[in-house]
Amino acid sequence: MKKEVKDTPFSSWNVYRQFSKQLSLLYKEEHGRLTYKVQYILTFPFKIPSWLPAHEKYLLVYSSPD
Incomplete structure (x- = not known):
């Protein structure tokens, strides 16, 4: 499950697991x-x-005026 994060400050990081729309666990080697x-x-x-x-x-x- 290798999903590259593009155009963000974390562009060298990959998504390891996404728990919700706001919460993700990223990794890089x-x-x-x-x-x-x-x-x-x-x-x-x-x-x-x-x-x-x-x-x-x-x-x-x-x-x-009422």
């Missing part, structure tokens, strides 16, 4: 020795910044 590395890809959402002041947001939500 150099000078006759195997070296292993765990790779975990972090993902988190970014909030879009709002440029409206608080009073303008309030007016958009509660536009009628």
Whole structure:
């Protein structure tokens, strides 16, 4: 099971086992020795910044005097 990882900082590393989309065990062979590395890809959402002041947001939500 030799799957080459392309165009990443780990381009000389091969995937030994992939546990999920984010978690993989990588290996490479150099000078006759195997070296292993765990790779975990972090993902988190970014909030879009709002440029409206608080009073303008309030007016958009509660536009009628009711």
